[in-house]
Amino acid sequence: MRILGVGECNDLAAMHHGFVQRGHEVRVFVEDAAYADVHGGMLDFTADWQRELGWVREAGDDGLVIFESAVKGELQDRLRRDGFHVIGGSALGDRLEADRTFGQQVLREAGLKTAASHPFTDYAAAMQFVRSHPGRYVLKFNGANSARTRNFVGEMDDGFDLLALLGLHASRQQPGEAVDFVLMEHLQGVEVGVGGYFDGQQFLQPACIDFEHKRFFPGELGELTGEMGTIVSYRGSQPLFDAVLAPLAPLLRDGGYVGYINVNLIANEAGLWPLEFTSRFGYPGYAICEALHLEPWEAIFRRMLRHDAERIATRDGFACGVVLTVPPFPYHHGYAELGKGAPICLRDSLTARDRAQLSFAEVAQVQGQLVTSGATGYIGVATGLGATVRDANAEALRIARGVVVPNLRYRRDIGERVERGDLRRLQSLGLYESAVSLAMHPSPAAQAVRQA
Known part of the structure; x- marks a missing residue:
């Protein structure tokens, strides 16, 4: 395939690098000059993404444009009208995420309670x-x-x-x-998200359920960073999907949305309370989801663009993502002195498979050495898989310990509150399918894996 990536900070760098490693042609546009060196020496870049549209069109059905953020929806809509294959979102998606009042109105009209x-x-x-x-x-x-x-x-x-x-x-x-x-x-309860891939007509199944950990320090202390780690699963999400995402399908269809979309919620005894939309690929969310995929991103995107399948193949169990950072993250002031250009080394104990569970973000390749790059010290995410949340966390931490960088920081408690009570509380509320019920009614993908 020929893939053109368009974004502000190259947040999808790991995805694009995966495309390259699997033999696809990739060109990336990074709008913010502060992030121009992200994945330098690892990807091919362009200074003008619109100049590359002819290159994409020459590939016919194998040409694809991917947008990373929720700020260029009108451009995406226009490109689709011009016959391009586009994954990302739409003008509607931009408004759902950026205009919180509008997003809450849409969710109320879908039958949900809102704070x-x-x-x-x-x-x-x-x-x-x-x-x-x-x-x-x-x-x-x-x-x-x-x-x-x-x-x-x-x-x-x-x-x-x-x-x-x-x-x-x-x-x-x-x-x-x-x-x-x-x-x-302010609402008390379980904070949980439900997300899915919308192909312009319908959601591909299964949806995923996620538990973000947004604070910088363990114990939910410190700055709201966006995300310091997340627990993700493609199992048990059906009740949340039916209540939250399924009612949005007609609106997304009319709005020309094609891409991943997520709704973050609070669940308690009074019901479900949606907080906000993420109308794009979340980071590190997309990398953690990828760890549970049984097929590469390009296969999923082809299905979305061709409307020829209703499901994607995913693993059972949980994925844990642990975000790796250096100072001054989550800020950018002083990065040049505190963290930029630091060497990134990997221990010999990490196997090739282990290294594949590292999704790098603000890094570059300089004379054969991996170093920190970008603007904030967001190195990437270490992912781990497990039958339980605890097992997935242990695996992610094992991978993280294999990364050696001066002043490396990460949280070790990703998933503790999920394991301790969030899953059980969701199950008691009828919002999470237990492992027992899933075993009695396994997904088609899971059945295929077991038969293989």
Whole structure:
């Protein structure tokens, strides 16, 4: 195949590198100059992705354009109208992720409950609201590219901590600087996501269930980084899929959506409470999902574009992803002095199969040596598989210990809360199919694997 990757930060670098290793022609466009060296020496790059469209078109049905983010949906829609095969999202997907108020409206119209969410474009108005309605709120900034480290989960029941933070933001606001955010009612329960691959007509089965760990430190302390690790499974997701994703299919079909889409939720005894959309490939989510695939990405994408299959082949069990970083992640200030250019070494104990479970992100190949690159110190993700969450975590940590980089950091507790209680609570709520029920009614893919 001929594959053109388009993105801001080359977040899909590991996916593109996999294509190259499997013999496909790949060219990648990276918009943000700070990330221009990500996978340098490992991929072929282009300075103008639109200039490469003729190269893609020459490949006919073997030509593919992949978008990594949720900010160029209108371009994707236009390319599809022009006859190109495109995987990524659509203008509708961009709005679902970036405009939280719109996303919540869509979810309500799909029959789901939503937490009270209040939009603001002014810090003073938000502060007055909290004073008039004391309580715990979650501050989330709108925009698909908004910094996740700016979001905040209120801890104090009277909202005093949130008021103090809003006051700080207000004091630092520059003249003419626009702000756009929501204050969402804080909810208690199991945080869980459900995602699937939409081919423009329908979702391919099975959907996946995921448990993100967003805080920088173990015990859910520190900054909201976006993701420090995740537990993923393609088994047990049917109740969540039926309740959350299936009702969205008509909207996605009408909106021309083609790609992966995920909804993050809180589940408790009062029901399911959707929080937000991810209308793109999540990172490190796509790399962790890949560990459970029995077929390469290009095979899945061909099925999505040809509409010739309803399922993808996936493994039983769980995958654990552990994010590997160096200072100053999750920030970028001071990276040149603290972490950039550091050598990345792999222990001899890692086999070829082990190394395949490392999905590198901000790295480059310089004179035969793998080094840190990019802008934040996000090295990549170590993945592990297991019949249980604990086994998957142990395997991921074994792989992570095989990576040697100065000042390497990662969390060791990815999945502990899932193993300790989240899965059981979801099962008690009727939102997760237990291993027993799955064994009684195995998926077609699982049956095929067992027969083989």
